[in-house]
Amino acid sequence: MSDMSSLEIAHMVKDITGYRVFPSNQQKQPCVKDPYGKATNDLEGITELFRNFPKAMTAIPTGPINGITVVDLDVKGGVNGIEAFSNLIKNVPHTMVVRTPSGGAHVYFRTGSENIPSSVGKLGPGIDVRGAGANAIAFGSISATGEYRWDHSVSGFTWRPAPMPPDLKRLIYEAASAGRSPSKSGYNQSSIRYRLSDPIITGQRNNELASRIGYLLKMYPPQRVHDLAHHMNATLTTDPLSVKEVDRIFYSILKRELQK
Template structure:
């Protein structure tokens, strides 16, 4: 049995090195499809968040590498490995995996075709990996400046997305359920770019930046009190800072007079105070 396992590990290493030749970063996997190396922090009483900074193996996808020497070290540390995972989201491909599952009781391939028709995109010719259960992993390349998150069933039932921080089981891997293999005619295809319409579906829209609105009640009063607490030598500085915060948060116009009045109370002249507030308005892109 040991000889068979050693042979399987050697074969998995060979497939992993082949993937690395294409620029893909890999890690060894066990028969359960999980990273083969356990966390070095599992016995720590209060494990800290570590992504490999400690220099030891066992950080899952953060161990992934395309360097042949490091890959051999990873597999030497995990002689029970029977497969390998390919990290998504890393250069040069910024790999995105569209996982079409067959275990959900739905036709995920049909669901993807329906999405393609509805949103007017076509899945290009690319690498496709067939899973032991008959599912498919479609490999796509993403842009370097967009982070695609992992998701399960969000796009449609039975369709999972593997993105940054995730991994795909590489072809040639052996698991408890069978062997992963490339679909005929796709092994040597380049990883095709993800269609823009699909990319929009799998990428959450950027959160609009809305500065926390200040009210002229509690928060606005806090800025006024900040100015009132100024001592000689810091009155202009405090007023300028408070006015900038007010304009950045959309209440500069309505808070300008209370701030000026507070500054006058500390000893500034009205002319000095109004000039300082006007400077803050200009700096923050507002017309005083």
């Protein structure tokens, strides 16, 4: 696979999985604006998306957009997510596994239209959940440290993730809800990261979107947060705000953060 171009890898991933994809840089950040809105499984669309990014990796959006959730198991810095996961969940079904360059693994599960919440380290050391609004780097992608490889010894050569085990799903939801605590506005500021992929109901749209934008701006570049804000509005709100209103909220919060 290492002799294939980035575009050829993206086409291969689409052909094998049928998933929507978008280009990602070496820092695992999207190469395009509104990546989740532009992600596609159309060959011509993929060609257009990847045309200007010859060194891009292929990112697979997780969550309902592709009907999957990926459990990302890190093995580095003295942390062994694979071991922690095996101790957490017994009798994991045979499913799709992609080995990462650092020795970790991406374990794919079918979750359909369910908005499985994403989390970082909540299930255990080195265990991240990539659910709604997240993504995983696809097999065949080449990073600065190596290649992401489909582990055929686990699943054979048929790409069909197993349904997520009920016990794992329960643990994910319990970990997400554990970070929530009521306040005057419904949640504490510290709980925002645990509800980033939760639905946003009418009546809370402006305040909730502003809270999430403020939280994300502490971790990511403004352009990425801008894209995420529009993605959350389009996919998580029961009655999406206008593009103009989302931009107004974003730039208001960005101005506030820059003045701190």
